[in-house]
Amino acid sequence: MCGRFTLIRLSDFTNLFPWILPPDQPAQPRYNIAPTQAVAAAPNKTQPKIEYFHFGLIPSWAKDAAIGTRMINARAESLSEKPAFRTALRRRRCLIPADGFYEWRKKTDGTKTPMYIRLKRDRPMAFAGLWDEWQAPDGSVIPSCTIITTQPNELLRPIHNRMPVLLREDHYHQWIEPDEVDPEDLLELLTPYPANQMVAIPVSNVVNSAKHESPDCIKPAKDELPGEPRLSSAKGRRGKASAMDQSMLFPSDP
DNA sequence: CCAGACGTTGTT
DNA sequence: GTCTGG
DNA sequence: CCAGACGTTGTT
């Protein structure tokens, strides 16, 4: 699942992919984008451009905008079967740029630790998204979006049973192609991103509240394990962790 | 034909 | 809007 | 996603 993420440097994204125009107004760094808030995304229009969408898809037929709070994600495996998402997959896709995302890892005692997940390379990512437009009772049109999820890769599996679909950079263009595309071809793009190109970092629970919006949200926290001494020397259970860290530091790029 | 649903997650 | 169920 | 609220009637 993916219900929180960051977008700290949108300009990095639009500089890397200049065929996507930047937004009308310069974007402020975001460290804790939550459902119902504004999400920057590039929809499949002739000239892709960053626009803002309510996080949580509100289908055009919805009677109430509140349905959006439960439509923040769409399962890739069932996209083409679900009436609410089927048409959007064919006609209303978007790229959702991000610097990283959060997942809450459940510990054995039931408490949760927020983890921040980002690419090892200093580079933005983009989620596969769908969008729609809903007309409010007052006549105003509310654009909204949802993030497609898939099975977790090896990095995410110990953390959560779902993860957002991160598109490959060489698939960005195809995903927001404005003309009709065979949905089968699109579904092939929705696979788990390679784990060896990502890192997961425990962070403090500052991020838990959607009201908190600061760099503290991504500040690394000590990963407290049950029984672990507070001030540990370089003793014990180091080997495995550092072996993991090594593999994370030197990814094999495509 | 009309009526009614249309979603995900996680937990049980 | 579009699909399923009756 | 997590945090936080969760209700009606009737009387003043």
Place this chain on the structure above:
DNA sequence: GTCTGG
């Protein structure tokens, strides 16, 4: 427990 709000 379940729903709404951010």
